Structure formats: structure tokens, C-alpha cells
Amino acid sequence: MNSTLTTWVDRVNNEQFLINARESARKLWLCSLGAYSLASKSSVRAVAKLVREGKAFSPKARQQIEDKYAELRSSATATMARGEELVQDRIVRPLDFLVLATKRDVEQLSARMMRLASEVHSLAAAETRPIVAEKKTV
Structure with missing residues (x-):
């Protein structure tokens, strides 16, 4: 092959490569914009759905919290009663024996x-x- 033809073929290949690269970059850019648009639409819908589910779950959650609070309070009361009983048994009663x-x-x-x-x-x-x-x- 002569050098002019080789140069021309290289030039066409380079131009074709640049056109393909530009087209790929353009498609990639459009794909990113589409993903962003889809994500924003999905996020708005997802947030709205979460708010609806939160409103529906609120009474249940409040009841669960109140139940847990009552359970913990009764447990704490029982623990304190046991503590007071231990103080009575181990401190107050022996002191009564000493008649202080x-x-x-x-x-x-x-x-x-x-x-x-x-x-x-x-x-x-x-x-x-x-x-x-x-x-x-x-």
C-alpha cells in the first residue's frame, strides 16, 4: 500500500473511532440522565409510600411502646422492691437487734x-x- 492510502485509511479509522466514542459518551450521558430521572421519581414515590405506611403503623407503634414501657416499669418496680427487701434483711433488722x-x-x-x-x-x-x-x- 502506498503511504497516501495508508494515511487516508488511518484518518478514516481515527474519525470513525472519534464518532463512535462521541456516540458512546452521548449514550452514556443520556443513560445517566435517565437513571437520575427514574431515581427521583422512584424516591418521591418511595417517600410517599413510607409516609403512608408510617401513618398506618403509628397507632401500633404507640401501643407497642406503651406496652414495653409498662413492662419495664413493672420490672423496675419489682427490682426496687427486692432491693428494699434486701436492705431490710441485711441492714435494718440487724440494727434493730442492736437496739440503736x-x-x-x-x-x-x-x-x-x-x-x-x-x-x-x-x-x-x-x-x-x-x-x-x-x-x-x-
């Missing part, structure tokens, strides 16, 4: 001591008055 005074006991004893002290003072004052009176008469 409570704050209320101390307050009652203090009030009783105050009353007794006032009675003692009044009795002491009553005893000293007659003695003073007897000394004046002598």
Missing part, C-alpha cells in the same frame, strides 16, 4: 428530759420556799 436509737427516739428522750428537768426545778423551788419561811418565823 433513732432520731425520733432521741428527740422524744430529749423532750422528756426537758420536762423532767423543769419538774425537778419546780420541786426544788417548792422545797426551798418553806425552809425560808420557817427560818423567818424562828
Whole structure:
């Protein structure tokens, strides 16, 4: 083959390659736009469907949440009752055995001591008055 013909064939091949590449790039671009359009339409429909299902599921979910809350609350109450019982068994009852005074006991004893002290003072004052009176008469 002569060089002019070879150059011309190479040129035609190169142009054909560029045309094919452009056409492939154009098809790829259109395919991407189509996928984007389809995805946006699908996402709008999917979101609308999820909202509808969420509204339908809301009462069920609320009931399930309330049921779980009641179950957890009763479990916590039972656990706290067991804890209080353990405190009673292991701390309070042994302290009762030791007969330790409570704050209320101390307050009652203090009030009783105050009353007794006032009675003692009044009795002491009553005893000293007659003695003073007897000394004046002598």
C-alpha cells in the first residue's frame, strides 16, 4: 500500500473511532440522565409510600411502646422492691437487734428530759420556799 492510502485509511479509522466514542459518551450521558430521572421519581414515590405506611403503623407503634414501657416499669418496680427487701434483711433488722436509737427516739428522750428537768426545778423551788419561811418565823 502506498503511504497516501495508508494515511487516508488511518484518518478514516481515527474519525470513525472519534464518532463512535462521541456516540458512546452521548449514550452514556443520556443513560445517566435517565437513571437520575427514574431515581427521583422512584424516591418521591418511595417517600410517599413510607409516609403512608408510617401513618398506618403509628397507632401500633404507640401501643407497642406503651406496652414495653409498662413492662419495664413493672420490672423496675419489682427490682426496687427486692432491693428494699434486701436492705431490710441485711441492714435494718440487724440494727434493730442492736437496739440503736433513732432520731425520733432521741428527740422524744430529749423532750422528756426537758420536762423532767423543769419538774425537778419546780420541786426544788417548792422545797426551798418553806425552809425560808420557817427560818423567818424562828
